[in-house]
Amino acid sequence: xxxxLVVDDDLGIQKQLKWSFSGYEVIFAEDRTSAIAxxxxxxxxVVTLDLGLPPDPSNATEGLATLEEILALAPQTKVIVVTGNxxxxxxxxxxxxxxxxxxxxxxxxxxxxILVSRAINLFNLELENRHxxxxxxxxxxxxGQSEGILAASRxxxxxxxxxxxxxxxxxxGTGKEVFARSIHEHSLxxxxxxxxxxxxxxxxxxxxxxxxxxxxxxxxxxxxxxPGKIETAQDGTLFLDEIGDMPIGxxxxxxxxxxxRVIERVGGRTEIPVNIRVICxxxxxxxxxxxxxxxxxxxxxRVGEISIIIPxxxxxxxxxxxxxxxxxxxxxxxxxxxxxxxxxxxxxxxKQHKWPGNIRELQNKLKSAVIMAEGSHIQAEDLSxxxxxxxxIIDTLNLREVRELAESRAIRNAFLVAEHNMSKTxxxxxxxxxxxxxxxxxxxxxxxxxxx
Ligand SMILES: Nc1ncnc2c1ncn2[C@@H]1O[C@H](COP(=O)(O)OP(=O)(O)OP(=O)(O)O)[C@@H](O)[C@H]1O
Numbered sequence: 001x002x003x004x005l006v007v008d009d010d011l012g013i014q015k016q017l018k019w020s021f022s023g024y025e026v027i028f029a030e031d032r033t034s035a036i037a038x039x040x041x042x043x044x045x046v047v048t049l050d051l052g053l054p055p056d057p058s059n060a061t062e063g064l065a066t067l068e069e070i071l072a073l074a075p076q077t078k079v080i081v082v083t084g085n086x087x088x089x090x091x092x093x094x095x096x097x098x099x100x101x102x103x104x105x106x107x108x109x110x111x112x113x114i115l116v117s118r119a120i121n122l123f124n125l126e127l128e129n130r131h132x133x134x135x136x137x138x139x140x141x142x143x144g145q146s147e148g149i150l151a152a153s154r155x156x157x158x159x160x161x162x163x164x165x166x167x168x169x170x171x172x173g174t175g176k177e178v179f180a181r182s183i184h185e186h187s188l189x190x191x192x193x194x195x196x197x198x199x200x201x202x203x204x205x206x207x208x209x210x211x212x213x214x215x216x217x218x219x220x221x222x223x224x225x226x227p228g229k230i231e232t233a234q235d236g237t238l239f240l241d242e243i244g245d246m247p248i249g250x251x252x253x254x255x256x257x258x259x260x261r262v263i264e265r266v267g268g269r270t271e272i273p274v275n276i277r278v279i280c281x282x283x284x285x286x287x288x289x290x291x292x293x294x295x296x297x298x299x300x301x302r303v304g305e306i307s308i309i310i311p312x313x314x315x316x317x318x319x320x321x322x323x324x325x326x327x328x329x330x331x332x333x334x335x336x337x338x339x340x341x342x343x344x345x346x347x348x349x350x351k352q353h354k355w356p357g358n359i360r361e362l363q364n365k366l367k368s369a370v371i372m373a374e375g376s377h378i379q380a381e382d383l384s385x386x387x388x389x390x391x392x393i394i395d396t397l398n399l400r401e402v403r404e405l406a407e408s409r410a411i412r413n414a415f416l417v418a419e420h421n422m423s424k425t426x427x428x429x430x431x432x433x434x435x436x437x438x439x440x441x442x443x444x445x446x447x448x449x450x451x452x
Contacts, residue, residue: 001023001024001025002024002025002045002046002120003024003025003026003027003042003043003044003045003046004021004024004025004026004027004044004045004046004047004048004116005027005028005029005035005038005039005042005044005046005047005048006018006021006026006027006028006029006047006048007028007029007030007031007035007047007048007049007050007053007066008028008030008048008049008050008082009030009031009050009053009054009057010050013050013107014028016107016109017048017107017112019109020107020109020112020113021113021116024116025042027042027044030053030054031053031054031055031062032053032062032065032066032069035047035049035066035070036066036069036070036073039070039073039074039077040073043074044077045077045078045119045120045123045124046077046078046079046080046100046116046119046120046123047070047077047078047079047080048079048080048081048082048103048112048116049063049066049067049070049079049080049081049082049099050063050081050082050083051063051064051067051081051082051083051084051087051090051091051094052083052084053066060083060087060090060093060094063081063090063094064090064093064094064097067079067081067094067097067098067099068097071097071098075098076123076126076127076130077123078100078101078119078120078122078123079094079098079099079100080099080100080101080102080103080112080115080116080119081094081095081099081101081102081103082102082103082104082105082107083102083103083104083105084104084105085104085105085106087104088104091104100119100122101115101119103115141178141181141182141185142175142178142179142182143319143322143323143326144316144319144322144323145317145318145319145322146311146315146316146317146318146319147317148309148311148315148316149310149311149316149319152179152308152309152310152311153182155306155308156179156182156183156186156308157186159183159306159308160182160183160186160187161186161187161188163277164305164306165258165277165278165279165280165302165303165304165305165306166183166278166279166280166304166305166306166307166308167243167279167280167281167282167286167303167304167306167307167308168180168279168280168281168282168307168308168310169281169282169283169307169308169309169310170281170283170309170310170311170312171283171312171356171358172283172357172358172360173313173357173358173359173360173361174310174311174312174313174358174359175310175358175359176241176281176310177196177239177241177281179308179310180194180196180237180239180241180279180281181194181239183237183279184236184237184239184277184279187237187277189235189236189237189277192233192234192235192236192237193232193233193234193235193236193237194233194236194237194239195229195232195233195236195237195238195239196239196241197210197211197229197238197239197240197241198241198242199240199241199242199243199244199245199246200241200242200245201242204247204250207246207247207250208250208253208266209222209226209228209266210228210229211228211229211230211250211254212228212230212253212257212263212264212265212266213225213226213227213228213230213231213263213265213266213268214226214228214265214266214267214268215265215266215267215268216267217267218265218266218267218268219266219267222266222267225265227265228263228265230257230263230274230276231263231272231274233274233276234274234275234276235275235276236276236277237276237277237278237279238276238277238278238279239279239280239281240278240279240280240281240303241280241281241282242281242282242283242284243280243281243282243286243303244282244283244284244286244289244295245282245284248294248295248296251295251296251299252296254299255296255298255299255302257274258278258299258302258303259302261273261274261275262274278303280303280304286300286304287300312355312358313355313358313359313361313362314353314354314355318351320350320351320353320355320362321342321347321350321351323359323362324342324350324362324366325341325342327362327363327366328341328342328366328370328378331366331367331370332370335367335370335371337370337371337373338376339370339373339376339377339378340376340377341376341377341378342377342378343377343378343379343380343446343447345379345380345412345447346377346378346379346380346382346383346385348380349380349383349385350362350383350385352385353385365383365384365385366378366383368382368384369382369383369384375447377447379447380412380416381412381416404443407439407443408443408445410429411425411429411436411439411440411443411445411448412445412447412448414428414429415448422436422437425448
């Protein structure tokens with residue numbers, strides 16, 4: 001029940017208001033001290049405040065001071081000031097100080113009820129907006145509304161302005177690089193370089209010179225002095241992807257760089273100071289690697305001062321649909337296609353699929369679906385996805401709906417296996433062709449009907 005605090009020293013008015021506000025939990029206070037105490041204790045959404053409060057009920061000083069104190073403590077509170085009949089001056093003064101509205105005595109139950117109800121609505125709306133602002137982090141390139149992705153975005157946003165070493169943990173294709181870039185873009189280093197290097201994709205013997213650079217003549221083929229990735233990230237951010245794949249021999253050199261913030265090029269003897277932020281990522285279980293001594297414990301603590309878990313796509317609720325719709329717009333533009341959306345079967349199949357390759361897999365499947373789709377909507381089979389038969393039966397309305405769902409799925413799957421051949425589909429299902437056609441009609445299986 002919404003709470004209203006009535007601040008008035010007149011017992012008659014207290015009684016009248018209690019009666020007027022029968023749908024609310026009404027709390028009373030008769031002076032400034034008790035009003036503030038009740039405000040702290042009950043956090044009411046609305047306060048009706050008589051400006052003429054003791055010790056000097058004949059003027060508005062105490063009431064206005066109470067108003068100021070309420071708004072300083074809980075600025076979101078909607079305060080309706082109640083004034084004497086001819087006290088418009090103080091009423092306006094109160095509104096100027098931040099009161100939501102004013103009301104002149106004598107009290108009319110209907111009017112004050114409307115005022116209060118509007119104030120509560122506004123309070124709720126503002127509250128909802130504040131919540132939305134909290135959960136919609138400004139990491140705007142990261143698409144997703146699921147709890148896991150919002151939590152990761154919030155954490156990323158919080159650490160963006162610091163230089164703390166961050167370790168992004170997540171399966172391949174979950175968006176670790178997207179996160180690293182977003183952190184960089186929200187940091188004070190945003191106008192400087194963002195340099196990414198994937199430790200797993202560079203042969204072990206080249207990784208050191210790639211990272212640290214080399215001096216002319218350091219090894220055969222080193223015809224000129226070349227700065228490494230670390231140096232090119234000067235004043236910016238270095239993103240070390242797949243840090244778990246860094247050879248153990250190189251880890252010691254990496255640790256020294258992270259601790260002392262100086263590097264030496266391969267074959268060089270000069271120490272070069274570097275000022276960069278380091279973000280690392282891995283899909284590996286680093287603590288397990290530390291346990292079997294394939295990853296240095298001291299390096300693990302150094303790179304992972306804070307870690308952010310990026311959940312796999314299959315654990316992100318409806319994000320898969322949100323992402324698919326966003327990519328569809330992009331791909332329509334890229335491939336000059338006009339696909340309107342997804343069929344129900346495609347949406348279901350996308351939600352069922354486990355996405356071992358995460359967002360990268362979704363992008364690949366969608367790209368080919370956009371290019372290959374024949375109808376106006378992408379179907380499950382355009383995505384090369386099979387609908388499983390084990391849908392959430394408990395979500396269904398009744399046995400008839402369970403049967404319809406199961407039969408629709410079986411028909412679509414058979415249609416897919418039969419490579420869109422109707423006779424073969426009927427054969428696989430053990431029904432005649434006319435029966436198959438009537439089922440397709442009955443269950444409105446447009447995608448099967450049009451063969452798209
Ligand atoms: N939340 C997201 N919103 C929009 N696009 C995303 C999101 N997450 C990932 N992507 C896109 O998915 C693709 C894969 O993301 P990314 O390369 O960042 O993954 P990764 O975890 O670094 O992969 P790997 O570990 O294989 O390097 C990229 O094209 C990226 O733009």
